[in-house]
Amino acid sequence: MTTAYGIHLGNQSACLASFTNGAAVVIANDAGDRVTPAIVALNGSEWEIGLTAKSGQALTKSIVKHNKRLMNCDWNDEDLSYVESSSSCRIQNEETLTYEFETSETTQFSGPDNIATKMYAKLFTIASHSMRNEGDLKLVLAAPLHWSNESRDRLVKSAELAGFEVLQVISEPAAAILAYNVEEVEDDINVLVYRLGGSTCDASILKISNGFISVEKSIFRSDLGGQCLTKDLAEYIAKEVNQKWKLDPRESKRAMAKLMHHADNCKHVLSTLNSAHVFIESLLDGVDWSQNISRARFENIISSKISVYIEPVQKLLENFDGKINKIVLCGGSMKIPKFQSAIANLLPDAELLSGLNPDEVIAMGCARQAGMLFDIPEFNLHDVSTEVEFLGKDIYLKYLDQTIQIFKEGTPTYAQNICSVNAGKDVKNISFSLHENPEEEEFAKETFDVENITKPFTLKATLQHSKILLQVE
Known part of the structure; x- marks a missing residue:
C-alpha cells in the first residue's frame, strides 16, 4: 500500500501527516511531538531546526521565526517588521530579501525560500524514518487562500528541493474540510x-x-494570532515577578525572551489541562521563578481579547x-x-x-487529499492545476430492476459514487447500463462476472473527462 503525505507549514509550527490503509494519521517527530516548531537557528556554525532551535534560545543563537510571512510574494512592510521583531537575525531588503545569521563563529546568509527548504528537509527526514519501504515521498501541501500562484510555486520548489514529490497545493480551508470528510x-x-x-x-x-x-x-x-495571547500571559507573569522581587523582567530583552518561551508552553498546556507549572531558571539577576497558573486565571487574562478574535x-x-x-x-x-x-x-x-x-487538521486534510489522488484511476499526477470541468446532465445507472441517479448535473470531474448492490446468491453476472434519462437508451454498458464475489458487493463509479469508469469491489 502506497503511503501519501500531507504537510502544513505555518508561521509558528509545522505538521506532517500520512495517509495509508484508508486513514490519515499524524507522524510524530524525533522528540515524540506531533507538531514541530517552524523555527530555524544558527548555533555557532551548526544549523538547528524545530524544537532544538526553539529550546534554550541563548544569545549565541541567530534565529528566524515566522518565515512563512515572507514566502508570500505579496508581503508588505508590516510582515517584514513582524519577522524582524520576532527573530534575532538581521534582514537585508535590497534586490531580494536575505537573512544575515551572525554568531561568534561565523556569518551566513540565507533567503526565505532556503529557510523553508530547511524546514521541509526536517519533515522529509521524519517522513523517511516512518516509511517501511523505500520510495518517493509524494506530498500534498496547503497554502493560505489569499496567496497567489507564484507564492504557492515557491512552497512547491522548497519542498521539492528537500526531496518530496509534490502532487498538489490546496487551500488551507479546503484541507480543513477534507480532514473531517465533510465534502x-x-x-x-x-x-x-x-x-x-x-x-x-x-x-x-x-x-x-x-x-x-x-x-x-x-x-x-x-x-491577530496566538502570539498576542502569549504576550498577555508573559506580561502577567512579569508583573507577578516585579511585585514579589521588585525586579522588572520587561526591562531585559533576555528575560522577556525566556518569559515568552515559557508562556507559550504554558498556553498550550492550559489548552488541555486545568493548570500548568511555570519554572524559569535564572530569569533575572540570578532569580529563579516558579509559579502555578490555572486555566481560570489564563481565561481571565485573555477574556478582554475574545470579542476581538470573533x-x-x-x-x-x-x-x-x-x-x-x-x-x-x-x-x-x-x-x-x-x-x-x-x-x-x-x-x-x-x-x-x-x-x-x-x-493537526490542515496537515491531515492534505494527507487525505494525497491519498485520494492515488485512488483516482488513470490520473495524471503532474497535471493537477487544470480548470475543473462539470457534468452537464444527470446520469442514471440501471441494473437488474434498479434505477438510481449516480451523478447530478454540475458534478465535477473525478467525483466518485459508491453504491451497494444486493444481488441473489445464484446470480452469475450483472449488466450495468448508463443513461442520461431513465426513459432513453443507454450510452454505455458493462457486464461483470459476480459469481465468485461475496454478496452484497459495492460498485464504484468514477466520473472522468470522457467516460464513467465502473469498478466492482
Missing part, C-alpha cells in the same frame, strides 16, 4: 472554517455541493443569507476551550467539529 455529505451545506494560528487568522465560508468545495466569503487578518467571524456573517451548517476549527490557538465555546455560541445551530487536534 462527502449528500446535501448542499455551508461550512465556516476558522483558523487561528500563531500570528495570523482567517475565516472562510465554503459551500459544499456534490463533493465540490467553493469559497463564498473569506477574511484574512495579519494582526470579530472576523461576525464580519464574515454580515450580509450572508445562507445558513451555516458546520464549523471547522484549525490552528494551534483554537485549542483554547474559551475560544471554541465563543465560536460555538455565535452559531448555536451549527455543528462544531472538534474531533481532531486543531493544529
